[in-house]
Amino acid sequence: MIEMRVRDLGEVTGAALLAGDPERVCRGCVIDSRLVDTDSIFVAFPGERVDGNDFAEKALRAGAGCVVMTRTPEPDVSALAAELGAAVLVCEDPTEFMLRLAHVWRKGLDCTVIGVTGSIGKTTTKDSLAQLLSCRYRVHVTQGNFNNLIGMPLTILSAPRDTEVLVLEMGMDGFGQIEQLSRCAEPDYAVITKIGTSHIGFLGSRENIARAKAEILAGMRPGSLLVLNGEDDFTPFISETFAEPAGIEVIRCGVSDTDDVRAGAAVLDEYGCPHVSITFEDGSTIDTKLSILGSQSVVNALFAAALAHRLGVEPRKIDEQLGKLEITGRRAQVRDAACGARVLDDSYNAAPESVAAALNLLCALPASGRRMAVLGEMGELGDAGAQLHALCGSYAAAKDLDLLVCVGADNAREMADAARLMGMPEERVMLAADTDAVIGRVAGDLRSGDLVLVKGSRFVGLDRFVEEVC
Template identity: 35%
Template sequence: MVSGEARGGDETIVVRGVSKDTRTIEAGNLYVPIIGAKFDGHDYAKEAIGKGAAATLWQRDRGAPPEGVPAIVVDDSLAAMQRLAAAYRRQLPVRIVGVTGSNGKTTTKDMIAAVLAERYNVHKTEGNLNGDIGLPLMILQMDERTEFAVLEMGMRGFGEIELLTRIAKPEAAVVTMIGEAHMERLGSREGIAKAKLEILIGLEEGGLFAYNGDEPLLAALLPSTPKPESLRAVRFGAGAGNDLTPSGIAMDADGSTFTVNGEKEPVYRIPLPGRHNVVNALAAVAVGRFFGMADEAIARGLATMRPTGMRIERLRAPSGLTVLNDAYNASPSSTRASIELLKELEGFRRKIVVLGDMLELGDREADFHREIGALLAPDRIDYVFAYGPLSKHIAEAALPAYGEDGSRVRWFPDDKQSLAGEVAKVAGPDDVVLVKGSRGMRLEEVVQRFMTEQL
């Protein structure tokens, strides 16, 4: 399965599961030594065996495996794990849904998995394990009884999603939207769209392609994209020209309700506020219908979904302050959506936003931050707190609308504690604060202070 050569072991060794981390390894696992920029997993192979691993992969250019360590010698340990995942996937009758997009893919993955779980045994991507290491691990962690797997596919450049989709061979593929993240590697939004559409290369014949029809780039590039000869394309989105559109949207701080295509029934509810989340829920509706599920079962699944943490996670601080924790990641498009959500929320005395830098945006990073600042309006959002060097542009663009004294717009280049303290001075129990920033800004530390202190 991995095109390797056994060393120091025999056919009596049985492998149960795969791990790349000695901290979480279980008895019988095959240890996979990953090589990073500042570490080499081969250095921990002996420790892995000592903790119960049955054997280890061993990259040929790392010399001989340690004495007494059963090993499978391969040319490339990561590529071998990827081949292993592809081979295991082919052995199973599992049906796979692949989900990608610049924003919303994790939440969409969670919604699709919740829908399918109404009828099937479902496995889904955990956390952010959606790349060339994470996706193979997710496949190798599947129980043989798994009926469906919903796998998130992330990328930073061309060819990465093609690799993942060739491993997973999905029966349904979803593209949520095209944003601006990774612009420095892919050059343009068109480049990002092309990279996301690579998911179709591995799509099974006759499979479903559900994509955001509000994004003209996807429709324009689809005819020239390598894909199966036969597929079923379903467009979802807010625009009238889509196959699935939301109607009757109602929203509160706990979630959103909607119907589809103007129909009165069923009424769907998701435990997430925001029109962008409603649009992505349509992808789950499309997938559920494609696999023969009744609308009522789809509605039950959506109502019970549990989103991955730090994605519009509603929290209540000890002071009574409502915190919308969206600190997992940020791009211009996802930040715009979160700001629009905050503007639409009712029932709060004051609305406060804490915005961190949006990273990996290339040469236009300053422009993108200024555009976000220009969206902020004092009649809809009462206070603006910006964090990080790039977010200075957010504060500068927002300041003219809020008044030159700067009392309602504050910028903090590098001090989260001071930022949290200043928010505490204006935030009360009847207020709501949205926290949004790229992963590298670690704004969950600000959220944690809100949740552990009386403001």
């Protein structure tokens, strides 16, 4: 983790020392005063409800070596810092402070940096990459969803000094954010998983989403490598408009004979795990089985396998690791309900493309009872929300489900109406206002042998339904 004198913290970030010991050595960085440990750097973020500056004294008493505030400290805070041999820095923008500090720490690490972004699949790709590379390297990786302008710097600042590969997930909800992340991290390798419709409400079109995702190239040097989805319709645009002019090498992963790293047709076993052949750039091939579910997981594993192979991991090791993959929770995980039903828990988040993939998986898995889908509303779709929810409802209708539960308000109604319009019988379509309604109306009706998909954006909170029945 970051280890630096207070004096140097100020110099590299532009923060001003207002009180305390400039020679104090600090270790680690947190933004939550409850996580302060001895010598921590505590960065205070002012918020609408909670102002981190108000917790400066608490952080100092907990052992912080330095507190970074956005306002002039009260006299008692300055006095306490001096008394404890700690320090107080003041900066105008705590996000910029974090980005600058993380950039300096990244530059001091003798490691390879891999950035991962995309509309869907980036967390699965990130987790797969970390596991494949960990059989050869000391890997530090984004935990959970620490992928924004605060979370990614925290990931970098927590990296041990002996890190050999740093795998960073990069998210955004507008232009300029991934550029900031990329300039901070300076990736040697990058992956753009797919250009979908997530965040279309903020950016207006898929082309704009592609432009925003292509910002990952901003911090990359000529000769670096970008991995793209060979079957994504925006891959030529990203390659020709952004990568090639910047001198960035591109490899494509997919199922076409023209892709540089390619997979054969996936065959799902009775548990939904894909069996697939993978051919690498040098012509070497493995026949492997993934431990994660669904055909949609193949391309994400392919991105990871392509980079692992480039970084010297032997094909047999890649094969071995693909059979042991573990990904961040609530992404296409089959769980047993107390009543004997099975729950396909994909409740972490949702986008139209991932809903379609989840419905495909629901229909590919064996079920002796009913097949049901509980689909929550999807966020950040803007003016396209009604149309995209209707498309998901239409797609669900085509799957001949025994029950479709649409959870939410207006957009959930769009889903339900479209499913009925496309011929799904009225008695098989249910509209529920919220997760509590789903629990009340569906949880007690599940039976042994049933298979139920649960998927929606996080704000819907469908994970509570899963916990209720499992």
